[in-house]
Amino acid sequence: MLNIAILGFGNIGSGVADVFIENEDIITKKMGDKVNIKYILDIIEIKNHLLSDRYVNDFDIILNDPDISLIVETIGGCTWAYKYTKAALEKGINVVTPNKELVATHGAELLKIAAQKNIRYFFEASVGGGIPIIRPIYNCLAANKINQITAILNGTTNFILTKMSNENWSFDQALKMAQENGFAEPDPSDDINGKDSCRKICILSSLAFGKQLPPEKVHTEGIKNITLEDIKNAELLGYKIKLIAKSGQIQDSFYVIVAPMFVPRSSPLYNIDDVFNGIVVTGNAIGDVMFYGRGAGKLPTASAVAADVMDALAKNTKNITWDLSDGDYVSDYKSQPVKYYIRTNDKFFITDELFEYELEKQAKKLNILSKIRII
């Protein structure tokens, strides 16, 4: 019997329990032993659930039970999640999480503790929900220099932009529909303002480039200012507007940006619509590979967490590490010339490649109403 505990029994936490119950036969067969959810910690008591009797409200019960070899942290955020994760790792208990905020912010520190204790801190579900991306980058592409990552990492904003484009809905209409369909949180600010995408590209970049990339170092724009007019103009020019997270290496520095961008038909990201995510990784030997799927959702995400649990318990895969860093290697996002879509009072067009400061100089003269980067 392999005993684990789940911290936080919300959408994903309860989904993890569902996956272990639903797929018990294949999981037990692959593990050669049963994975048993011994405790579930939450601030609200769990009632009317098959596992109600596993409920505890005191983290110390879990921490001090020598039977517990792994904790699933599905609390979210950086407060309690950080405290509990650190305590567990320091005690030599493996931790698995989909918590992107925590990994993006404190990943290097937590991974270092895990390495010192020779245990696992896995977070496959923190980016792309159930889409395999962390392990493929870290293991399968290990012999490549990763030159660039270009991705659609947020399903809510992609749904909104798709509906604006296909159904002529306004931003507010599309957001309302996303919320009604459960694709957006009651408070969707972190999706809309790009913060969610930012945390995810920070994790992928830290992984690919080997240094912690602090989210506050990343220039991040949301999609709130995208108008239906811009979306229609994009179509006329042969593009779609997507919220793009992009990072790459130029000599010894890195550029990172999250912003709405014009994506041409020739890009594999052009066809990634609705709540889907697409992540294009460019390596010096492999060229482009893309990973595609639903970037969120209870069961997809929970199944990635469950696979991490299996992997950590079986000691199948070694720990991931990256170095602590204050992000001083991140170059100014304006240091690269790009093409822009420009909309003024009376026209719209795509510029040649130019630096943002060149555009800023002309902004007043041209009376620019909207400017969006080409990917």
Next chain:
Amino acid sequence: MLNIAILGFGNIGSGVADVFIENEDIITKKMGDKVNIKYILDIIEIKNHLLSDRYVNDFDIILNDPDISLIVETIGGCTWAYKYTKAALEKGINVVTPNKELVATHGAELLKIAAQKNIRYFFEASVGGGIPIIRPIYNCLAANKINQITAILNGTTNFILTKMSNENWSFDQALKMAQENGFAEPDPSDDINGKDSCRKICILSSLAFGKQLPPEKVHTEGIKNITLEDIKNAELLGYKIKLIAKSGQIQDSFYVIVAPMFVPRSSPLYNIDDVFNGIVVTGNAIGDVMFYGRGAGKLPTASAVAADVMDALAKNTKNITWDLSDGDYVSDYKSQPVKYYIRTNDKFFITDELFEYELEKQAKKLNILSKIRII
């Protein structure tokens, strides 16, 4: 110093050497030690190469050198490759290969020896070239029941079908262009007749379903009979014709088929053109995920082999296994009803779902000139 040997110094074998030379800095950093290619075995002497001095023509030199902890098998086929791989594994030497024919045919046996010896037999590059797919299915999707795999696994045929569709080229013209561009072998029969796709879907299915799937159990059709007329009709109906490899689970049996199929616009495979591969894996928790990239090519494939080498030497990931089987669980490919595209003398149309025997009954009456499954 981690000493390895390469068997077979053709396109991929020499590519593996290139990757270890070109990316030596990142590989050494990740491994904490230098990977040294101590021997290269080939039937033709290697001259004018940075590593010419590593050339040997006697496998026993490699087998009997206790310094060698890993062999890269890039010979191909099932004769010498099988003999050398088995000998190496039995001697406790790790083996890494892109050899799809060998893994599809003798995978279960070779994996069993590796497991007994507690060494690794890895083959990430055998399917999809450099696209990460083996490890993602085996590890990242481990908590899922895999219900279905639907894939474009052969770049040569996809290039031909794309060019027929986009450029109105005949099959022969497109094949010639593929050969001139190095996308097709001088003898492309195994690509054209579907055998290459068949071996690859056998590997993915063995991995996903846990039992060896012998290639000879798979109904395999090539693309030779696809006419320009069918391709144009497909377009008119909103489809593209792709060579599809498909396998899935129905209760206790599996269906597997390789055949040209009509792919609708709504499928993520619709946009996989030219030499690209796309692999859609459907799990009971994850839903659909797709892996996309160049399915062949010297450096992409070599970089996947190199990553396997790193993984095996670092003992990062445990061995993969599946059970021996004669494939008696494979159901008749005709046992499932599907929709068909039908072309007769004077018309073309798409049928309702029906069993192939129903169609065969009507074949003479209708004077069917072409029939192609809808995916």
